[in-house]
Amino acid sequence: MAQPRAYLDYNATAPLVPAARQAVLAALDLPGNASSIHTEGRAARARIEFARQQVAAIAGVPAAQVVFTAGGTEAANLALTPHLATPGNPRPVEWLFIAAGEHPCVLKGHRFPQARTRIVPLTADSVIDLAVLAAMLAETGDSRVMLALQAANNETGVLQPVVEAASLVHASGGVVVCDAVQAAGRIDCSVAALGADLLFFSAHKLGGPKGAGALAWAAAGTHISRVPVRGGGQERGLRAGTENIAAIAGFGAAAEVALGAREAEMERLRRLRDLLEGRLAAMFPEIEIFGGKAHRLANTSCFALADASAETLLIALDLEGLAVSSGSACSSGKVEASHVLSAMGVEATLAKGALRVSLGWDSKQADVERFAEAYGKIVNGMRARRKRAA
Structure with a gap:
């Protein structure tokens, strides 16, 4: 045999972890559209908002600072844009710095002109070279920089010095977007622990269903003025389209299990x-x-x-x-x-x-x-x- x-x-x-499977099946029995105001619609909305709280707990932010997407790639595409405003800093984002080991969704999925992107090298141990990053930041002068840096590499598992890199970027007035897809449920990847301004996640990496992701931000009032998926105004206008309630429910359940264990x-x-x-x-x-x-x-x-x-x-x-x-x-x-x-x-x-x-x-x-x-x-x-x- x-x-x-x-x-x-x-x-x-x-x-799929068993709790996520159960959450998906239960959500599939909800007939309503979460944008409808009748009883069935409100039940669907309540299920999404409960999952939002569960995912927000991993990011360590209020639920209102989490938006659901169709996956980590879409969340990266949404976040990696020059059209980002953060509280207290009205300057536009002019440069995107990308660590050399980033996932293809970052290397290929950002919305910056190629002429405004630069690659930050890695050391032989697969971590971002902080000395080179500091020198590159100095070269940009008063221009505002966004750094895209993984919490953990998907191929080697190496943990990046996000806190140290964020300190350098913030000192120059920049912003940090962190790919927390592999880190979620495996290390503390809250905004407080990492020092990042935005984090993105993917459900199926931590035992949830495929087809759900999330973007979270550290500061209330963070705003993206131009979004790639436009339409009905769902997800606070950041991601149009009827929500995938079953995948989102499974995402929340998997996040809760991963965080607890x-x-x-x-x-x-x-x-x-x-x-x-x-x-x-x-x-x-x-x-x-x-x-x-x-x-x-x-x-x-x-x-x-x-x-x-x-x-x-x-x-x-x-x-x-x-x-x-x-x-x-x-x-x-x-x-x-x-x-x-x-x-x-x-x-x-x-x-x-x-x-x-x-x-x-x-x-x-x-x-x-x-x-x-x-x-x-x-x-x-x-x-x-x-x-x-x-």
Whole structure:
């Protein structure tokens, strides 16, 4: 009898937590439109507003400072605009600085002219180079800058020094937009903890349904004057269109579960990740753990062997019943060179072998041990075939 599949790709999408599934099913039974004033419409509106409170708790802001979107990408598109006004600073935003390891939704989804964007390099540990950031800010003079910086990298799990970067940006009168998609439910990613001005999230990364995201802002009175989705004026005029009540309800439930169990769950996943990396290093001492010396998310491990192609490994592991990734799942299924590893200075031959194992609420020690055994068998088989051919 074949073993059940082991899913080890939570940074791409986390399976629905039971509470989110229940919330989705209950919301599907609500017949009303949340913009209607009758009893059914008010019930739908109440469900959205309850979920807004649940998501706002992760951001550490009042519910009125959260707007729902169709996902993290749309939230990034909404936030990353020069048409942003924050209380007490009427100056327009003239420059967008983007850390080199940001997700494609930031690199490609912003609304600044290309001539007004600059890339801030990473160190070899995958963190933003704060010295270079300070120098770049100084070069802009009195121009107002927006910095786009992840709380945690989706490929390596490395935690960014958002507080320190925000301090530099704020000292020059700028604003910080933080991609908290991977961080939500895994670290404290409230605006108070990170020092960011805007945060965005995605439901399906923390055990909610696909198709819901959120943008939160730290200061009441923050305003975006030009929005990409216009129409009926839903979500305080920031995101038109009838709300996806079921996805939003599931998002709220998943956020509440993740926030309540965060500390204990991350400690459990840290032990599993360390077990995995220990097994791999024992088999292959030359293996490279990317960002292994930096502060990382407890659930994420990205590693490579120079002589083991990720494309071959992914196929072989899938046949063994193991679901992992070669990096971001937002690259249309392609196995291609990682811009994150390139920004870290990783040689192309090594980067081509990079795999990412990411763990979550249903991950077990048996899954990790099974992966390590399969990885070792596949790599040793590849090496043996090459030796015979030579």
